[in-house]
Amino acid sequence: MPELNFEKLGGMVPVVVQDSISGEVLMLAFMNRPAWEETLRSRRATYWSRSRNRLWVKGESSGNFQEVKDIYVDCDEDTVLLKVIQRGGAACHTGHRSCFYRKLEGDDLKVVGERVFNPEEVQR
Numbered sequence: 001m002p003e004l005n006f007e008k009l010g011g012m013v014p015v016v017v018q019d020s021i022s023g024e025v026l027m028l029a030f031m032n033r034p035a036w037e038e039t040l041r042s043r044r045a046t047y048w049s050r051s052r053n054r055l056w057v058k059g060e061s062s063g064n065f066q067e068v069k070d071i072y073v074d075c076d077e078d079t080v081l082l083k084v085i086q087r088g089g090a091a092c093h094t095g096h097r098s099c100f101y102r103k104l105e106g107d108d109l110k111v112v113g114e115r116v117f118n119p120e121e122v123q124r
Contacts, residue, residue: 001040005078006033012048013078017091020069020083026091027099029058031080043068045082062117064088090116 004013012030019026029047031039035055038046042057045066049056059065065087072081092099094115101113 001037002073003077004031004033004036004073004080005076008076008078013080015045015047015080015082017045017066017082017084020085024098025100026066026084026086026097036080039068039082040071045084058091059088062088062090062093064090066091088116093119095119 006013009030011032013036015029015031017026017029018024029045030050031046032048032055035046035048038044038055038057045058045068047056047058048054057065066082066084067087068082068084070083072083073079074081086097090097092101094101095117096113096115098113101111101115102109103112104110
């Protein structure tokens with residue numbers, strides 16, 4: 001199993017998540033060693049949730065799973081890029097396709113991304 005350097009950020013590495021077909025950046029998350037190992041084993045994106053303080057399989061409650069197609073590791077072995085198929089259409093808990101659905105225009109953030117579902121209708 002490939003080893004990552006989990007020491008720089010106190011046991012975690014940042015993970016950039018990208019749509020494997022379009023190249024759209026969907027989200028940024030973090031993995032600890034157990035999340036890394038589970039992602040490698042299951043090929044479903046598994047992260048360390050800083051807000052829940054536990055392992056989190058993306059889509060475990062919403063159904064919006066991330067099927068891992070390719071995994072890239074940077075030169076320092078402390079950052080991961082996952083290329084995924086986003087099942088269910090939305091990566092963001094707000095219901096948007098990407099967590100990066102707002103663009104800075106002047107002093108304002110303008111919503112430019114597609115909302116795929118209403119988060120109030122999906123149990124998380």
